[in-house]
Amino acid sequence: MPESTVTETLAKVRVVLVRPKGSGNIGSVARAMKNTGLRELALVGGGRTESLSARSMAVHARDILDGARRFGTIREAVADCGLVVGTTCRKGLYRDHVELPREMARDMVAAVAGPDAPPAALLFGPEDHGLSNADLRHCQRLVTIPSHPEQPSLNLAQAVMVCLYEIYVAATLGAPREERLKRAPAEAVEALFDRMKDTLLKVGFLDPQNPEHILLALRRVLGRAGLEERDVKILSGLFRQVEWYAQGGWEVAEEKRWQGVKLR
């Protein structure tokens, strides 16, 4: 890629820190972003950027700290993003299909390449426990940094550095290719999941006590696929139709079918 394109591409990768605790870590993350040409830092649920330790760890990246945007929820922080990737170090329920940073980086660069591509987001959880299962629901894909089983948990800023390094390498040294998939904005996909949940609760497919359990499996499948706007429209239409049919539209439909037969 030409240098100007690389700059534009990297500028569309957003780092989202979810409930970060240490402000020194936020400073180190800002520095890692500057080291790799990133600009957009988003903080969800807190995080101090004014503290001495944040600013001293950031060194020459204080502009990134100053420009950091704050959000109340992950959903708002990634609303305009196409690809949304979460990082996790734990394995377990809902956490299968994790990818390596290298694969993720290649796909993320492809996803943001081109002037019309939406931004992408890379989420990191709090230092002690990482992203929760509720946080991970917003992620289409999950990435885990390979690490030794004896001490698998990386320092937050170091984990960010590894991922951004891979993204930088993919953007500057990887073969340029635009992703063929034009992902719909995350907010449109979230609205689809809202509708799916409503409909599937109504028809009794989801357990009202724990609707997210099965819904997450559906999120994972559709997340792996990647949804374009047309896909979102079709799937929204599908669930709208099921709901209409289930809520008495059923009888109207029967009548219509019957009338149809009569008219012939």
Add this chain to the structure above:
Amino acid sequence: MPESTVTETLAKVRVVLVRPKGSGNIGSVARAMKNTGLRELALVGGGRTESLSARSMAVHARDILDGARRFGTIREAVADCGLVVGTTCRKGLYRDHVELPREMARDMVAAVAGPDAPPAALLFGPEDHGLSNADLRHCQRLVTIPSHPEQPSLNLAQAVMVCLYEIYVAATLGAPREERLKRAPAEAVEALFDRMKDTLLKVGFLDPQNPEHILLALRRVLGRAGLEERDVKILSGLFRQVEWYAQGGWEVAEEKRWQGVKLR
């Protein structure tokens, strides 16, 4: 490589910190080493490992701090090593032919593999100026972490993390790996599409004259995702439930809901 061999291989990679200034950084380096299965830390020309900040940054890697060996010169620190690699971020005289961490990692793992191979050393300079030309004389090869020209200098511990991550990946994932997705048999997926088509015709979502048109879009999405057996079960269950609900199960469900209310 079998796991025991990986452990032995990684144990032969030595991290050498030359004149490190911040003891917090030494702690972070120890943690990064533990994250990637390394054990041997060497300090040349100083470096405090007893300080509170070193120990708190090390977290569970205090044994690596305690086992760190101190040397007066680089020559002594690498005396028994085969391959000696220096890290540098500056370009310039004596610093051409720098390699990428990925190439270095692959060669370093190859260099220490096998029971008779000597250890290898990876050198990092002080936080402010990096390794001097005099330091670099001891290095057979040089590595530079790719970084953005606007702010090319990485934090010491983050630079160590990137290099050790590459070494860990080269040692553990070098061999071709199996696809992580365990796809369901094609026949099971076809049966799912049969059921989908039936249900979606019944609720009036598909055009009976041309049901395949929209169905193909759904096939594309699920084909991109790749379905495992569990995914097929969940999706089959979803359409079975919609069908049950739509075919009068609706009334039963209403009644049940009503009875439920009455019983309370």
